[in-house]
Amino acid sequence: MEDGAQVVILGPAFFRRPAPEVARDLLGKVLVRVDGGVRRAARLVEVEAYHGPRDRASHARRGPTPRAAIMYGPPGVAYVYLIYGTSHCLNVVTGLPGEPSAVLLRAAEPLEGCLHGPRGPGNLCRALAVTRARHDGMDLSGAELFLLDAPPPPERVVATPRVNVESAGPAWARRRWRFLLRGSPWVSGPRPR
DNA sequence: GCCACGATAGTG
Protein backbone atom coordinates (compact mmCIF):
# COMPACT_ATOMS: atom_id res chain seq x y z
CA MET A 1 0.00 0.00 0.00
CA GLU A 2 2.92 2.33 0.51
CA ASP A 3 4.42 1.17 -2.78
CA GLY A 4 2.07 3.08 -5.05
CA ALA A 5 -0.83 0.63 -5.07
CA GLN A 6 -4.09 2.45 -4.51
CA VAL A 7 -5.92 1.67 -1.30
CA VAL A 8 -9.62 1.19 -2.01
CA ILE A 9 -12.15 0.29 0.65
CA LEU A 10 -15.01 -1.84 -0.67
CA GLY A 11 -18.29 0.06 -0.41
CA PRO A 12 -22.01 -0.64 -0.72
CA ALA A 13 -21.83 -0.88 -4.53
CA PHE A 14 -19.59 -3.95 -4.21
CA PHE A 15 -22.01 -5.63 -1.84
CA ARG A 16 -25.23 -4.66 -3.64
CA ARG A 17 -25.23 -7.86 -5.70
CA PRO A 18 -26.37 -11.46 -5.22
CA ALA A 19 -24.51 -13.10 -2.33
CA PRO A 20 -22.89 -15.92 -4.33
CA GLU A 21 -21.40 -13.35 -6.69
CA VAL A 22 -20.14 -11.16 -3.88
CA ALA A 23 -18.78 -14.19 -2.03
CA ARG A 24 -16.70 -15.31 -4.95
CA ASP A 25 -15.35 -11.81 -5.49
CA LEU A 26 -14.41 -11.43 -1.83
CA LEU A 27 -11.69 -14.06 -2.06
CA GLY A 28 -8.29 -12.42 -1.86
CA LYS A 29 -9.68 -9.21 -0.35
CA VAL A 30 -8.21 -8.03 2.92
CA LEU A 31 -10.30 -7.72 6.05
CA VAL A 32 -8.98 -5.01 8.35
CA ARG A 33 -9.92 -4.47 11.98
CA VAL A 34 -8.58 -1.38 13.69
CA ASP A 35 -8.52 -2.33 17.36
CA GLY A 36 -7.71 0.79 19.31
CA GLY A 37 -4.31 1.71 17.93
CA VAL A 38 -3.63 -1.78 16.65
CA ARG A 39 -4.29 -2.86 13.12
CA ARG A 40 -5.24 -6.48 12.52
CA ALA A 41 -5.59 -7.77 8.99
CA ALA A 42 -6.13 -11.00 7.10
CA ARG A 43 -6.68 -12.05 3.50
CA LEU A 44 -9.90 -13.95 2.80
CA VAL A 45 -9.45 -17.50 1.54
CA GLU A 46 -12.86 -19.05 2.28
CA VAL A 47 -16.42 -17.63 2.28
CA GLU A 48 -20.00 -18.86 2.03
CA ALA A 49 -23.13 -17.27 0.51
CA TYR A 50 -26.53 -17.35 2.22
CA HIS A 51 -28.96 -16.08 -0.32
CA GLY A 52 -32.63 -15.14 -0.26
CA PRO A 53 -35.62 -15.96 1.95
CA ARG A 54 -35.98 -19.46 0.50
CA ASP A 55 -32.44 -20.59 1.37
CA ARG A 56 -33.24 -23.15 4.09
CA ALA A 57 -29.70 -22.90 5.44
CA SER A 58 -29.99 -19.16 5.99
CA HIS A 59 -30.89 -17.42 9.22
CA ALA A 60 -33.36 -15.46 7.12
CA ARG A 61 -35.37 -18.62 6.41
CA ARG A 62 -37.91 -17.71 9.11
CA GLY A 63 -38.31 -14.13 7.98
CA PRO A 64 -36.99 -10.91 9.54
CA THR A 65 -36.71 -12.18 13.13
CA PRO A 66 -34.82 -9.91 15.55
CA ARG A 67 -31.55 -11.68 14.82
CA ALA A 68 -31.91 -11.99 11.06
CA ALA A 69 -33.56 -8.63 10.35
CA ILE A 70 -30.18 -7.11 9.61
CA MET A 71 -29.89 -9.39 6.59
CA TYR A 72 -32.88 -7.56 5.14
CA GLY A 73 -31.21 -4.21 5.52
CA PRO A 74 -28.73 -2.28 3.39
CA PRO A 75 -25.63 -4.03 2.02
CA GLY A 76 -22.15 -3.52 3.40
CA VAL A 77 -23.14 -3.94 7.04
CA ALA A 78 -21.69 -6.52 9.45
CA TYR A 79 -23.91 -9.31 10.73
CA VAL A 80 -22.25 -10.96 13.73
CA TYR A 81 -23.85 -13.70 15.79
CA LEU A 82 -22.91 -16.15 18.51
CA ILE A 83 -23.00 -19.83 17.64
CA TYR A 84 -23.00 -22.75 20.08
CA GLY A 85 -22.55 -20.27 22.87
CA THR A 86 -18.85 -20.31 22.15
CA SER A 87 -17.93 -18.77 18.81
CA HIS A 88 -18.73 -15.64 16.86
CA CYS A 89 -19.39 -15.60 13.11
CA LEU A 90 -18.86 -12.53 10.92
CA ASN A 91 -20.97 -11.95 7.82
CA VAL A 92 -21.33 -9.12 5.33
CA VAL A 93 -24.87 -8.20 4.32
CA THR A 94 -25.31 -8.24 0.54
CA GLY A 95 -27.96 -7.58 -2.10
CA LEU A 96 -30.72 -5.01 -2.20
CA PRO A 97 -32.63 -4.01 0.94
CA GLY A 98 -35.54 -6.42 1.30
CA GLU A 99 -33.57 -9.34 -0.19
CA PRO A 100 -32.10 -11.13 2.82
CA SER A 101 -28.62 -12.34 2.01
CA ALA A 102 -25.13 -12.32 3.43
CA VAL A 103 -21.67 -13.76 3.03
CA LEU A 104 -20.11 -15.64 5.93
CA LEU A 105 -16.37 -15.02 6.22
CA ARG A 106 -15.02 -18.46 7.08
CA ALA A 107 -11.25 -18.28 6.89
CA ALA A 108 -8.36 -16.01 6.06
CA GLU A 109 -4.60 -15.85 5.83
CA PRO A 110 -3.11 -13.81 8.69
CA LEU A 111 -1.28 -10.69 7.54
CA GLU A 112 -0.92 -8.41 10.51
CA GLY A 113 -1.74 -8.25 14.23
CA CYS A 114 -3.81 -11.42 14.35
CA LEU A 115 -4.53 -12.74 17.85
CA HIS A 116 -5.15 -16.28 16.61
CA GLY A 117 -5.08 -18.32 13.43
CA PRO A 118 -8.07 -17.09 11.37
CA ARG A 119 -9.00 -20.59 10.18
CA GLY A 120 -12.75 -21.18 10.58
CA PRO A 121 -15.49 -18.57 11.22
CA GLY A 122 -15.10 -18.54 14.99
CA ASN A 123 -11.33 -18.44 14.83
CA LEU A 124 -11.42 -15.61 12.30
CA CYS A 125 -13.44 -13.50 14.74
CA ARG A 126 -11.07 -14.38 17.56
CA ALA A 127 -8.07 -13.47 15.40
CA LEU A 128 -9.41 -10.02 14.58
CA ALA A 129 -11.21 -9.38 17.89
CA VAL A 130 -14.61 -9.18 16.24
CA THR A 131 -17.57 -9.59 18.58
CA ARG A 132 -21.31 -9.43 18.32
CA ALA A 133 -21.57 -6.81 21.04
CA ARG A 134 -19.26 -4.43 19.24
CA HIS A 135 -19.62 -5.17 15.55
CA ASP A 136 -23.11 -6.48 14.81
CA GLY A 137 -24.75 -3.84 12.63
CA MET A 138 -21.53 -1.93 12.09
CA ASP A 139 -20.98 -0.36 8.69
CA LEU A 140 -18.16 -2.18 6.97
CA SER A 141 -16.94 0.90 5.18
CA GLY A 142 -16.06 2.62 8.43
CA ALA A 143 -12.79 3.30 10.20
CA GLU A 144 -12.81 0.29 12.52
CA LEU A 145 -13.79 -2.60 10.28
CA PHE A 146 -13.45 -2.63 6.50
CA LEU A 147 -12.44 -4.63 3.45
CA LEU A 148 -9.64 -3.57 1.15
CA ASP A 149 -9.91 -4.17 -2.53
CA ALA A 150 -7.23 -6.34 -4.10
CA PRO A 151 -6.51 -7.74 -7.53
CA PRO A 152 -8.08 -11.10 -8.38
CA PRO A 153 -6.18 -13.77 -6.46
CA PRO A 154 -3.61 -15.87 -8.34
CA GLU A 155 -4.96 -19.05 -6.76
CA ARG A 156 -7.72 -21.05 -8.38
CA VAL A 157 -11.22 -20.41 -6.98
CA VAL A 158 -13.11 -23.58 -6.07
CA ALA A 159 -16.88 -23.78 -5.39
CA THR A 160 -18.11 -26.49 -3.01
CA PRO A 161 -21.22 -27.21 -0.91
CA ARG A 162 -21.48 -25.21 2.31
CA VAL A 163 -20.25 -26.62 5.60
CA ASN A 164 -22.63 -27.98 8.27
CA VAL A 165 -25.92 -27.18 6.58
CA GLU A 166 -27.24 -30.72 6.25
CA SER A 167 -30.36 -29.80 8.20
CA ALA A 168 -31.38 -27.48 5.38
CA GLY A 169 -32.19 -30.52 3.26
CA PRO A 170 -30.34 -31.94 0.28
CA ALA A 171 -31.45 -29.36 -2.27
CA TRP A 172 -29.91 -26.50 -0.33
CA ALA A 173 -27.08 -28.46 1.23
CA ARG A 174 -25.63 -29.42 -2.11
CA ARG A 175 -25.63 -25.91 -3.58
CA ARG A 176 -22.05 -24.88 -4.25
CA TRP A 177 -22.13 -21.60 -2.39
CA ARG A 178 -18.88 -22.06 -0.52
CA PHE A 179 -15.90 -20.56 -2.26
CA LEU A 180 -12.27 -21.07 -1.38
CA LEU A 181 -8.79 -20.54 -2.75
CA ARG A 182 -7.31 -23.86 -3.69
CA GLY A 183 -4.04 -24.68 -2.02
CA SER A 184 -4.41 -22.25 0.87
CA PRO A 185 -3.38 -23.86 4.16
CA TRP A 186 -5.81 -21.54 5.94
CA VAL A 187 -8.98 -23.01 4.47
CA SER A 188 -11.16 -24.68 7.13
CA GLY A 189 -13.17 -27.86 6.91
CA PRO A 190 -13.28 -30.20 3.94
CA ARG A 191 -10.80 -29.37 1.20
CA PRO A 192 -11.19 -30.44 -2.40
CA ARG A 193 -8.00 -31.80 -3.92
C1' DG B 1 -41.93 -19.38 30.39
C1' DC B 2 -39.72 -23.48 28.45
C1' DC B 3 -36.91 -26.13 25.51
C1' DA B 4 -34.52 -27.99 21.42
C1' DC B 5 -31.16 -26.69 18.52
C1' DG B 6 -27.35 -24.67 16.03
C1' DA B 7 -23.54 -21.18 9.37
C1' DT B 8 -18.17 -24.17 15.73
C1' DA B 9 -13.91 -25.78 17.70
C1' DG B 10 -11.23 -28.59 20.41
C1' DT B 11 -10.36 -33.06 22.18
C1' DG B 12 -10.12 -38.24 21.97
Add this chain to the structure above:
DNA sequence: ACTATCGTGGCG
Protein backbone atom coordinates in the same frame (compact mmCIF):
# COMPACT_ATOMS: atom_id res chain seq x y z
C1' DA C 1 -17.40 -39.05 17.50
C1' DC C 2 -18.41 -36.22 21.58
C1' DT C 3 -19.54 -32.00 23.83
C1' DA C 4 -19.21 -27.16 25.99
C1' DT C 5 -22.28 -23.29 26.25
C1' DC C 6 -25.92 -19.64 25.45
C1' DG C 7 -28.76 -16.84 22.23
C1' DT C 8 -32.53 -17.50 19.19
C1' DG C 9 -36.91 -18.70 17.90
C1' DG C 10 -40.97 -21.94 18.03
C1' DC C 11 -44.56 -23.06 20.75
C1' DG C 12 -47.94 -22.95 24.62
